[in-house]
Amino acid sequence: MAACDHRIMANGKGTVGVPELKVGLPFPTIAFEILRCAFRPEVLQALVYTGSSFGPSRALDLGHVDALAEPAELLDRAIERAEDFATIRAQSFALTKRELRAPALTRHRELRDQHDADVEVVWKTEESFEAIREYLEKTLRKR
Secondary structure, eight states: OTTSSSOEEESSSOOEEOOHHHHTOOOOHHHHHHHHHHSOHHHHHHHHHHOOEEOHHHHHHHTSOSEEEOGGGHHHHHHHHHHHHHTSOHHHHHHHHHHHHHHHHHHHHHHHHHHHHHHHHHHTSHHHHHHHHHHHHHHHHTO
């Protein structure tokens, strides 16, 4: 969700969060750079360190989402926003987006080789697979 150009969340019981570290998993470089682009610096560290999940209103306050919609209106709102984006010349949109993301892409290129190999080792352990299973089971039980 953090990689989307515009994030709309339905009002209701849903939650969004960044649970990787809470589960015990480090972030690959590109995922971390996506988070840096998506979240304000003053909330990023707390989101990453706590792994908390937030309901719609709090997610909007934190900048986790850009807008809220009633569930029955969510698809229409998303289509409306996509159509708004589609009115922008594709080349202009792409160049602007590339410029907005340039610092993140530069950091990713500089760090990925040294960092991501270590991250991959952690993600591929049986301990990590078990932690993911436990987190998913616990999360699904709450629903």
